[in-house]
Amino acid sequence: MRLTTKGxxxxxxxxxxxxxxxxxxxxxxxxxxxxxxxLSYLEQLFARLRHFKLVKSVRGPGxxxxxxxxxxxxxxxxxxxxxxxxxxxxxCEGKGNCHEGEVCLTHHxxxxxxxxxxxxxxxxxxADLVARNxxxxxxxxxxxxxxxxxxDETHIAISEIL
Amino acid sequence: MRLTTKGxxxxxxxxxxxxxxxxxxxxxxxxxxxxxxxLSYLEQLFARLRHFKLVKSVRGPGxxxxxxxxxxxxxxxxxxxxxxxxxxxxxCEGKGNCHEGEVCLTHHxxxxxxxxxxxxxxxxxxADLVARNxxxxxxxxxxxxxxxxxxDETHIAISEIL
DNA sequence: TTAATTCCGAGTATTTTACTCAAGTATTCT
DNA sequence: AGAATACTTGAGTAAAATACTCGGAATTAA
Numbered sequence: 441m442r443l444t445t446k447g448x449x450x451x452x453x454x455x456x457x458x459x460x461x462x463x464x465x466x467x468x469x470x471x472x473x474x475x476x477x478x479l480s481y482l483e484q485l486f487a488r489l490r491h492f493k494l495v496k497s498v499r500g501p502g503x504x505x506x507x508x509x510x511x512x513x514x515x516x517x518x519x520x521x522x523x524x525x526x527x528x529x530x531x532c533e534g535k536g537n538c539h540e541g542e543v544c545l546t547h548h549x550x551x552x553x554x555x556x557x558x559x560x561x562x563x564x565x566x567a568d569l570v571a572r573n574x575x576x577x578x579x580x581x582x583x584x585x586x587x588x589x590x591x592d593e594t595h596i597a598i599s600e601i602l
Numbered sequence: 603m604r605l606t607t608k609g610x611x612x613x614x615x616x617x618x619x620x621x622x623x624x625x626x627x628x629x630x631x632x633x634x635x636x637x638x639x640x641l642s643y644l645e646q647l648f649a650r651l652r653h654f655k656l657v658k659s660v661r662g663p664g665x666x667x668x669x670x671x672x673x674x675x676x677x678x679x680x681x682x683x684x685x686x687x688x689x690x691x692x693x694c695e696g697k698g699n700c701h702e703g704e705v706c707l708t709h710h711x712x713x714x715x716x717x718x719x720x721x722x723x724x725x726x727x728x729a730d731l732v733a734r735n736x737x738x739x740x741x742x743x744x745x746x747x748x749x750x751x752x753x754d755e756t757h758i759a760i761s762e763i764l
Numbered sequence: 765t766t767a768a769t770t771c772c773g774a775g776t777a778t779t780t781t782a783c784t785c786a787a788g789t790a791t792t793c794t
Numbered sequence: 795a796g797a798a799t800a801c802t803t804g805a806g807t808a809a810a811a812t813a814c815t816c817g818g819a820a821t822t823a824a
Binding site for chain 2 (some may be wrong): 798799800801802803811
């Protein structure tokens with residue numbers, strides 16, 4: 441469980457997707473416009489999200505991405521895990537080449553911590569985030585703004601509101 | 603709250619320090635030998651740990667580092683915070699230049715999560731870690747090994763045991 | 765067919781990580 | 795006082811991760 445801005449971008453994008461999933465598939469271009477994340481970067485992130493079965497793609501015009509399954513079944517932990525490597529950084533790498541059969545200790549300890557953080561983030565779902573009224577308030581502002589301005593260059597990104 | 607290998611190195615080093623603090627100051631060279639972390643990198647980490655008043659340096663022969671205060675008062679969160687930048691990655695950066703006075707939303711959300719993880723790691727102290735008997739077992743092996751071998755090149759790092 | 769979209773691969777700039785090297789400073793032991 | 799020990803500082807560097815660009819191919823609705 442690595443915790444960097446990359447995971448944060450992914451959570452933001454997934455939240456945006458959750459907020460707009462009612463009106464059919466959401467294009468990455470729209471997410472890019474609303475959240476201020478580059479399109480190509482989103483493509484990379486969504487390739488992994490798709491691979492982990494968190495989203496489903498619809499190709500062609502009017503296409504985009506849909507959440508795979510219900511928002512209540514997608515946790516923040518899943519999203520973060522999908523886009524970020526798990527951190528090992530040990531000489532042994534779980535292969536058991538720790539000295540003389542003695543199993544790793546610092547390793548276990550850290551994985552312990554890591555597992556607990558993971559458990560914690562597993563209990564927060566996209567549905568929980570969507571239910572927050574501060575999020576709902578922003579959603580509306582963003583929608584209006586995107587509708588008004590396909591020529592306008594000012595946006596309110598969710599990240600500017602979180 | 604960023605969670606990478608850097609923080610892990612710091613926690614490992616601090617744990618090593620805690621395990622050997624009874625016999626006077628611990629030199630970075632010893633920690634380097636036991637934990638397999640390069641001396642220069644430890645120097646950088648400890649410069650920050652010192653700056654955050656988590657350790658105290660003792661110069662001169664027989665010198666090294668001591669923990670500043672009791673192990674029960676040093677949390678994992680403090681150690682991680684000391685060595686890693688806090689992740690912002692927002693266009694607004696808390697400066698309130700979020701659009702039209704509307705406060706950041708995704709920002710708040712993430713900081714919320716971040717704060718909760720922080721709280722979680724704040725409740726785990728070095729004393730808690732030292733108390734684990736798997737750690738104690740390793741400690742002894744490492745001590746023997748370091749004593750026997752200032753010419754020997756095989757070590758059991760805590761990280762090989764965690 | 766055309767346009768919108770996902771998909772895919774290569775490439776790149778920036779930052780972070782992890783480390784090396786070298787010179788300097790403080791302290792203690794003799 | 796002088797030498798040894800060890801911290802301190804700073805510059806520099808290689809590798810990895812991050813964040814992004816670009817070009818083009820595949821798909822499909824209209």
